[in-house]
Amino acid sequence: MPSGRTLVKICGTTTLGDALNAAEAGADAVGLIFAPVSKRLVAPALAREISLSVGPGVGRVGVFLNQSVAEVLQLADAARVSAVQVHGEFSGPELAELAGFYPVLRVVSPQTLTYHFEAPLPPHVTLMLDAPQPGSGQPLDWAALAPHFPAGGWLAGGLGPHNVAQAISALHPAGVDAVSALEQWPGIKDPARVWAFVAAAQQADARLDAAKPGAVGC
Numbered sequence: 555m556p557s558g559r560t561l562v563k564i565c566g567t568t569t570l571g572d573a574l575n576a577a578e579a580g581a582d583a584v585g586l587i588f589a590p591v592s593k594r595l596v597a598p599a600l601a602r603e604i605s606l607s608v609g610p611g612v613g614r615v616g617v618f619l620n621q622s623v624a625e626v627l628q629l630a631d632a633a634r635v636s637a638v639q640v641h642g643e644f645s646g647p648e649l650a651e652l653a654g655f656y657p658v659l660r661v662v663s664p665q666t667l668t669y670h671f672e673a674p675l676p677p678h679v680t681l682m683l684d685a686p687q688p689g690s691g692q693p694l695d696w697a698a699l700a701p702h703f704p705a706g707g708w709l710a711g712g713l714g715p716h717n718v719a720q721a722i723s724a725l726h727p728a729g730v731d732a733v734s735a736l737e738q739w740p741g742i743k744d745p746a747r748v749w750a751f752v753a754a755a756q757q758a759d760a761r762l763d764a765a766k767p768g769a770v771g772c
């Protein structure tokens with residue numbers, strides 16, 4: 555969904571209050587993690603309540619790691635998500651199957667980016683660049699990534715209010731995603747940090763717009 559500005563996803567949402575706060579702060583999407591290994595695992599029934607409560611303007615992204623297509627689809631349907639994000643082992647045909655039901659964010663690390671570029675992505679699949687260990691707060695090397703960053707790709711990995719503007723001006727991602735830097739402890743957000751993250755991304759967009767040739771004031 556190209557919007558001309560950087561979309562913002564707040565991942566690892568495990569409470570209704572945190573989801574509503576993210577929506578009020580202006581986030582474009584909340585992430586609901588269904589990977590059993592995660593400290594931010596959310597139950598399908600609560601995820602569904604969140605999906606039905608945040609309003610139609612806020613995307614709900616179901617997040618999965620090394621799970622079968624059948625499990626992804628079953629949980630995504632139960633939780634009424636609007637998109638899925640997949641980490642780990644998902645083949646091209648599996649991505650294509652998922653993309654027949656939901657827009658897919660396919661997460662890759664910089665180390666595997668070249669491989670994923672060689673195999674063309676199925677329609678409705680968008681790349682997200684993230685650290686090899688998801689949800690670990692590890693930032694990527696944006697300067698090294700810049701020459702290879704995929705057009706329309708999303709960026710995650712160690713983003714927070716302190717550095718998201720710099721990341722946006724370095725890579726111009728279609729969307730940014732964060733969790734660790736927005737939490738009081740795993741699974742529980744710091745509401746002020748969520749607001750600061752959304753605001754920092756919006757300010758970065760405004761600065762980039764103002765710097766475009768022909769912008770008012772230039």
Ligand SMILES: O=C(O)c1ccccc1NCC(=O)[C@H](O)[C@H](O)COP(=O)(O)O
Nearest residue numbers: 565592688689690691711712732733734
């Ligand atoms: O965050 C997790 O616990 C997690 C576990 C398993 C699969 C995915 C997971 N998170 C996915 C995300 O979208 C995170 O926001 C992304 O990896 C960035 O995390 P961070 O570097 O902590 O901001």
